[in-house]
Amino acid sequence: MERSFITKLRNIALYAALTIELLLMVYERSVLPLSSPKQIFRISFVLSVIALLLTKYSFKQWIAIVIVCAISVVSYKITGNNDLLRFSVFVIACKDVDLKAMLRYIFVMTTAGALLIVAMSVAGFAGDIRLIDDFGREAGSEVRYTFGFGHPNTLMSVVFSIEVLFVYLIRDYKRAVRNGIMVAMLALNMILYFFTGSRTGVALTVFTIVLAFAVYEIKFLQESVFLYGFGVAVIGACVAFSVWAAKISKYARKKKYPFYYKLDKILTGRIQSLYYDTKPHKGSLKTWSLFGDEFSGNSFFDMGWVRLFYWYGIIPAILILLVIVYFIYRLYRKRDYATMIMVISISVFTLVEASFVSSFIGRNYLLPIAGVYLFSESLYERNLADKS
Structure with a gap:
């Protein structure tokens, strides 16, 4: 088969997976009843696998793909949560997509879904x-x-x-x-x-x-390393704060620790909830484990970076952070300051809200961007040629 025909098939499978995820995300955002979406996740996962198999990768990339999938499978076997595997396969499958077209599609679908929820509420149908x-x-x-x-x-x-x-x-x-x-x-x-x-x-x-x-x-911010270094520093600060918050969460409710107490009030109880919202104190630092466990995905916290570490484990979370740093490096080489703005904003938002750390691929539009930057050699090589 010609490569162009295979690419068309790949795009059909990938967009079908993305559409399912977006529709599921919009439905989940509403107040309509939602049973377990695992069966639907399996459909989108199979479509992502098909898209991956129809995409051309180099030998080095296949080695990286095997390693990533192996780590994701280990996580799945330990926790019973296949999020990392689903997300990884989708990201890898996005290697050669038309990024602008896909992001416009995500924007239209998400905006239309949100307006539909508002309209249904105002009309008295739901919510x-x-x-x-x-x-x-x-x-x-x-x-x-x-x-x-x-x-x-x-x-x-x-x-x-x-x-x-x-x-x-x-x-x-x-x-x-x-x-x-x-x-x-x-x-x-x-x-x-x-x-x-x-x-x-x-x-x-x-x-x-x-x-x-x-x-x-400001052109300086577009061309210099400052914005990207600032982004790495912001992510580091957010993660450090989240680890510290998980450590002191036991004391955030007590007035005899005025600094913790006042800070938790500013964050409307987000810190203390890590310790007090569940009897086993899930979310507090002492409950974190290297690879999570079969119950970790059943607990929900507003602090997104904490959720990342608690749900998937310390080791997977650290590996994800290393990938994010490398992703930022690739953004710097391309001088993609517009994407860097999104990375910084979402990182700060994830400090206090966990919308982007969830089981729904449709919530995180940084995933296809990561797929293009992490796996598209042509993008990287073109940029190096432009710089020489």
């Missing part, structure tokens, strides 16, 4: 428009709007995800148009804050837009 509850912010009972997403923070995490990707997609727009869009996004977030009261989501979205404005306007 409440607002939630009246005590959100642990010393304000007593509050009225906060959810628009069908079940919780205002969930709504804002979806908005954050969409807007961060949109900031990436408008990078090549004319300066006046791009800046006008970003100003409109800032205004939208101020309006959403009035409805949701979600300080974290709004603050980090504003942080992303301000960072993007600075990078898009």
Whole structure:
């Protein structure tokens, strides 16, 4: 068969897998009942495997693929959680995709799904428009709007995800148009804050837009190593803080430790929940293990970096961090500052929210980008040629 025909088949299988994952992600974000999606995950996994087998790799890449899959299988055998294997195969299969086209597809599908959830809520079909509850912010009972997403923070995490990707997609727009869009996004977030009261989501979205404005306007930030070094430092700081938070989580509820107590209040109980939300204190540092266990994936924490270490184990999490650092190096060689903005923003967001650390591939659009940068030799070689 001709290579072009094989590539078309690969793209069909890969986009079918991605579509299933995106639709499942959108459905899961709503308040509609969801039973175990394992069977659906298996379908998307098989399609990813087909896409991988129809993709051309070098001998060195096949060695890397075998090693990655072997580690993922070991994790699956220990924990019974096949997330790492599913994610790894999908990333590898994304080697030669048209990245701009795929990211636009993810943006359209995610945005359309979110608007559908909002419309169903407003029309009264599914999901409440607002939630009246005590959100642990010393304000007593509050009225906060959810628009069908079940919780205002969930709504804002979806908005954050969409807007961060949109900031990436408008990078090549004319300066006046791009800046006008970003100003409109800032205004939208101020309006959403009035409805949701979600300080974290709004603050980090504003942080992303301000960072993007600075990078898009200042050529030094686009061309120098500073932005990429800053990204590595940010990730290191987020991971270090998460490890420390897991260690002191037992004391964050106690007023006799005023610094821990006040910090936990600022983070609305995220630190203490690592210790007190479950009887075995799952999430606290002493419960972390080298490769996780069969029960680790059943516990959920808002702090995403903690979830990464707790769910998959210390060794897989460290390996993932090393891959992220190498990924950033490849971004630097290509001077892909727009993607670096996303990496920094999502890393900070993952410190306090775990939306991007989940079993749903559709939540994390950095995965196809990683596949292209980690496995596309042609991309790397073209960039080296440009630099010489």
